[in-house]
Amino acid sequence: MSKKDTELKPKPAPESGKGFSRRGFLGTSTAAGAVGSGLMEQTAEAAQGAGGKGITLAGETEITLNINGQPRKVTVEPRTTLLDALRDRMEVTGAKRVCDRGTCGACSVIVNGKVSYGCTMLAIDAQGKRIQTIEGFGNHPVINAFVQHDGLQCGYCTPGMVVAAKALLDRNPRPSSQEILEGMGGNLCRCGTYVGIKQAVAEAAKELRGGRNA
Amino acid sequence: MPNYSWPPMEQRRVMGKRLARLDGAAKASGKAKYNSDVRPAGTIHGAILHCPHAHCRVRSIDTSAAKALSGVTSVRVAAEPGKEIMWPNAEIAFVAARTEEIAREALRLIKVDYEVLPHLVREENLAAAGSRAKPAGEVVTGDPDAALRSADVVHEGEYGIPVITHCCLEPHGSTVQWSGNKVEFWPSTQAISNVGGDLAKGIELAAGNVHAHMDYVGGGFGSKFQADLWGIQAAHMSKESGGKPVKLYLDRAAELTIAGIRPSVYGKIRLGAKRDGTLVAWDSLTWMTGGMAGGGLNADLLPYVFRNVPNRRVNHTAVATNTGAQRAWRAPNHPQVSFVTCAALDDLAAKLNMDPLDFFKKNANLTVREAVYVSQLDKAADMIEWKKRYHSRGDKTAGSMKRGLGLAVGTWQGGGHASQCRTNIHPDGSVEVELGSQDIGTGTRTIITQVAAESLGLPMNAIKLNIGDNGLPPSGASGGSTTVGGVASSSRIATLNALEKLFEAVAPSLGAPADQLEAVDGKIQVKGNPAKSLTWKAACAKLGVKTISENGANDQRNPRGLNAAGVGGVHMADVSVDVETGVVTVNKVVAVQDCGLIINPKLAEGQVFGGVIMGICAALMEERVMDEATGRCLNQDMEFYKLAGIGDIGDIQVHMDITPDHDKRGVVGLGEPATIPTIAAIANACTNAIGVRVPTLPLTPRNVLNALAGRRMA
Ligand code: FES
Ligand code: FES
Numbered sequence: 001m002s003k004k005d006t007e008l009k010p011k012p013a014p015e016s017g018k019g020f021s022r023r024g025f026l027g028t029s030t031a032a033g034a035v036g037s038g039l040m041e042q043t044a045e046a047a048q049g050a051g052g053k054g055i056t057l058a059g060e061t062e063i064t065l066n067i068n069g070q071p072r073k074v075t076v077e078p079r080t081t082l083l084d085a086l087r088d089r090m091e092v093t094g095a096k097r098v099c100d101r102g103t104c105g106a107c108s109v110i111v112n113g114k115v116s117y118g119c120t121m122l123a124i125d126a127q128g129k130r131i132q133t134i135e136g137f138g139n140h141p142v143i144n145a146f147v148q149h150d151g152l153q154c155g156y157c158t159p160g161m162v163v164a165a166k167a168l169l170d171r172n173p174r175p176s177s178q179e180i181l182e183g184m185g186g187n188l189c190r191c192g193t194y195v196g197i198k199q200a201v202a203e204a205a206k207e208l209r210g211g212r213n214a
Numbered sequence: 215m216p217n218y219s220w221p222p223m224e225q226r227r228v229m230g231k232r233l234a235r236l237d238g239a240a241k242a243s244g245k246a247k248y249n250s251d252v253r254p255a256g257t258i259h260g261a262i263l264h265c266p267h268a269h270c271r272v273r274s275i276d277t278s279a280a281k282a283l284s285g286v287t288s289v290r291v292a293a294e295p296g297k298e299i300m301w302p303n304a305e306i307a308f309v310a311a312r313t314e315e316i317a318r319e320a321l322r323l324i325k326v327d328y329e330v331l332p333h334l335v336r337e338e339n340l341a342a343a344g345s346r347a348k349p350a351g352e353v354v355t356g357d358p359d360a361a362l363r364s365a366d367v368v369h370e371g372e373y374g375i376p377v378i379t380h381c382c383l384e385p386h387g388s389t390v391q392w393s394g395n396k397v398e399f400w401p402s403t404q405a406i407s408n409v410g411g412d413l414a415k416g417i418e419l420a421a422g423n424v425h426a427h428m429d430y431v432g433g434g435f436g437s438k439f440q441a442d443l444w445g446i447q448a449a450h451m452s453k454e455s456g457g458k459p460v461k462l463y464l465d466r467a468a469e470l471t472i473a474g475i476r477p478s479v480y481g482k483i484r485l486g487a488k489r490d491g492t493l494v495a496w497d498s499l500t501w502m503t504g505g506m507a508g509g510g511l512n513a514d515l516l517p518y519v520f521r522n523v524p525n526r527r528v529n530h531t532a533v534a535t536n537t538g539a540q541r542a543w544r545a546p547n548h549p550q551v552s553f554v555t556c557a558a559l560d561d562l563a564a565k566l567n568m569d570p571l572d573f574f575k576k577n578a579n580l581t582v583r584e585a586v587y588v589s590q591l592d593k594a595a596d597m598i599e600w601k602k603r604y605h606s607r608g609d610k611t612a613g614s615m616k617r618g619l620g621l622a623v624g625t626w627q628g629g630g631h632a633s634q635c636r637t638n639i640h641p642d643g644s645v646e647v648e649l650g651s652q653d654i655g656t657g658t659r660t661i662i663t664q665v666a667a668e669s670l671g672l673p674m675n676a677i678k679l680n681i682g683d684n685g686l687p688p689s690g691a692s693g694g695s696t697t698v699g700g701v702a703s704s705s706r707i708a709t710l711n712a713l714e715k716l717f718e719a720v721a722p723s724l725g726a727p728a729d730q731l732e733a734v735d736g737k738i739q740v741k742g743n744p745a746k747s748l749t750w751k752a753a754c755a756k757l758g759v760k761t762i763s764e765n766g767a768n769d770q771r772n773p774r775g776l777n778a779a780g781v782g783g784v785h786m787a788d789v790s791v792d793v794e795t796g797v798v799t800v801n802k803v804v805a806v807q808d809c810g811l812i813i814n815p816k817l818a819e820g821q822v823f824g825g826v827i828m829g830i831c832a833a834l835m836e837e838r839v840m841d842e843a844t845g846r847c848l849n850q851d852m853e854f855y856k857l858a859g860i861g862d863i864g865d866i867q868v869h870m871d872i873t874p875d876h877d878k879r880g881v882v883g884l885g886e887p888a889t890i891p892t893i894a895a896i897a898n899a900c901t902n903a904i905g906v907r908v909p910t911l912p913l914t915p916r917n918v919l920n921a922l923a924g925r926r927m928a
Contacts, residue, residue, distance in 0.1 A: 098466070
């Protein structure tokens with residue numbers, strides 16, 4: 001059974017070419033004609049040509065994704081998530097696959113300036129968007145703050161935490177402790193590193209403001 | 215023979231320092247490659263077809279359509295027709311394909327006909343378990359019946375703590391490449407020295423033909439010791455796919471249901487005390503499930519910590535349920551029995567009209583470390599201002615928010631495991647320390663390097679540490695808080711053995727016998743005479759072309775005072791409960807932890823913080839929910855299998871009991887003890903706030919409101 005078979009009912013695909021629902025794609029087939037996007041028609045046709053009628057939307061196509069400022073070509077299926085495209089097809093593995101359902105934040109990437117869960121966005125839907133992954137952060141002070149304040153143990157949640165922290169500080173350079181809790185609230189850690197993370201985010205904020213306290 | 219003893223506390227230069235973990239930057243920058251990130255050239259993907267029923271028999275299975283799907287390279291049936299399946303999500307078939315998407319699609323093409331059989335998936339009602347319940351037999355000391363009859367106060371209560379899962383963020387799995395008679399194995403494991411041999415056994419290959427390697431592991435908590443069916447089937451699929459590496463990791467639903475759980479414990483407990491608070495009798499009937507094997511509970515664990523109560527009767531029953539099998543879970547069984555015991559003691563104290571702090575101290579003589587617990591109870595009480603803030607059961611202030619304090623105790627062994635280490639000193643001055651251990655997030659890399667740097671008088675960056683490979687000297691699995699003691703001792707011994715060889719090589723140049731030399735501040739010098747010295751580099755150059763390579767081992771029967779076992783700990787909690795919504799909020803938890811010699815206080819505290827936070831998760835929200843009607847797990851995802859977030863933990867204060875006396879014991883592991891008492895401390899604080907016991911954890915609004923409404927268990 002995978003959870004997908006039993007729990008995810010096929011949903012009608014959205015009308016417009018925007019905001020494809022991953023769950024719809026992962027469900028069993030919907031008619032290719034229900035999908036509005038030219039791209040989708042193309043891949044759906046490819047799938048039909050290859051596999052016959054009444055099959056899931058499958059078939060590979062090459063797309064270009066803008067990763068950390070670089071255009072990168074990658075071959076994906078319509079149902080491939082941005083996260084799986086990064087991890088399994090582009091060797092960009094900082095973002096991790098944990099819940100695969102938009103709950104834990106381990107897969108966090110920044111899309112057009114906003115933190116997004118890579119597991120809930122389709123790769124094809126990420127075309128034309130600016131995708132920033134932790135690999136593009138260089139020596140961002142948030143990283144060192146996590147190390148110095150021991151905001152990590154096994155480290156599997158950590159890249160997602162660092163992405164969330166950077167995005168928080170980008171939009172709010174002076175977060176209160178309550179705002180830190182809210183800004184980091186979309187990420188889960190099993191090892192229990194939140195005490196260090198709170199300190200790390202507060203210290204990184206200070207450092208980014210040039211060491212000034214105010 | 216070198217003197218292996220740890221240098222005195224005040225002379226340590228690297229050990230005892232609050233150093234940041236060495237692999238922190240690699241992990242926090244996303245550069246660290248976990249084995250679930252590793253994709254050797256040509257990697258293909260595996261996927262698993264799981265059984266939808268809790269109990270059934272496979273009538274037929276048809277994989278022809280899956281095999282015919284383009285891109286599929288291997289389809290293997292794990293449950294042949296006739297096979298009885300005993301729990302939901304058990305493995306029925308495995309597929310490998312060019313991409314994961316294709317492998318998952320192939321699963322949907324496999325047709326299985328099941329004969330559904332009756333199941334039992336819930337255990338909280340022992341009477342309903344019928345023949346699935348297996349009593350373990352009674353253990354009695356003294357005369358519990360007479361003691362209860364003559365006790366001044368008797369309390370009888372029911373308590374339950376449900377099954378929870380490990381929920382490692384990196385799922386179980388591996389990448390395996392089997393070509394010819396060689397296997398390359400990249401597992402997510404807590405046991406790199408053993409797991410290759412385990413896979414070899416599973417695929418009937420000589421152990422030496424399996425090479426296992428792992429740099430990082432994304433959590434294990436006791437659930438990642440084996441190669442598992444998933445590794446074995448991935449190996450077979452690799453072979454059937456022309457030797458291509460097969461990457462196969464569990465999805466979250468499987469991870470939460472078949473990759474390990476912590477057994478539940480339910481219990482009916484009777485206990486009695488004299489008017490002055492002296493505990494005189496304990497009588498418990500406990501039961502639990504850990505899957506089809508039931509679940510054993512060592513009778514010595516009850517009553518927990520207060521084990522020397524003069525009169526006790528302990529009955530335990532294992533209940534076999536059609537659910538995924540248990541695995542060791544950070545301090546196996548201790549958090550559950552800590553809850554059952556400390557909750558019952560707290561209730562008895564309330565009946566005696568006694569402050570539980572006084573009651574626990576009064577009975578500390580029933581533990582094996584009375585002085586430790588008394589001093590820890592006092593310390594924790596200071597930290598949480600117990601004396602000032604404690605009120606008797608039930609917060610009488612107006613309004614719906616009620617506040618309370620609670621306490622609980624824990625204990626663990628944590629002596630070092632068997633570990634071998636090799637230290638190489640090269641003529642160019644470089645040093646390698648090598649052992650087949652793993653850093654499961656505890657900071658193992660960092661503490662081994664601290665030990666080696668301390669032992670050689672060198673800075674941390676002069677040591678190159680190699681771990682994570684089964685080609686290295688074997689070291690034990692990371693479980694039971696045994697790693698730190700094991701690897702600290704073996705690396706101390708191997709490194710001092712290597713240093714002794716270096717002393718012998720340079721003794722003639724320094725004009726002093728080898729046993730009169732010491733390694734200090736990057737130099738080899740005559741003891742107490744820095745004028746007669748060689749720099750480390752110059753000393754190593756005396757080796758000519760010969761590398762020193764020396765071994766050392768931690769012998770568990772004779773740890774030479776380098777490591778020891780046996781610690782106690784006390785946690786206290788301050789919680790608020792909204793009696794209208796049933797929401798419990800943790801304001802504060804204080805943890806006082808006894809721990810032996812601390813190699814790195816920052817990392818040691820991190821273990822305690824992490825342990826407390828895991829305890830908060832289990833106290834407030836964690837619970838595997840099985841549905842008796844369908845036999846399915848209702849929350850096999852992280853939306854409904856809840857973990858605490860950063861906003862749920864309150865203020866956590868940790869006090870490590872670092873004293874010269876404790877330091878003298880050597881190193882003691884503390885991953886497990888740190889998580890044990892938190893649950894009971896929070897549960898007791900909740901009871902203190904609202905005035906009634908919530909008998910069944912977690913402290914969800916449903917359970918809290920049920921308790922307030924006077925409804926019974928579950
Ligand atoms: S893996 Fe994407 S949110 Fe958990
Ligand atoms: S550090 Fe292990 S899950 Fe967060």
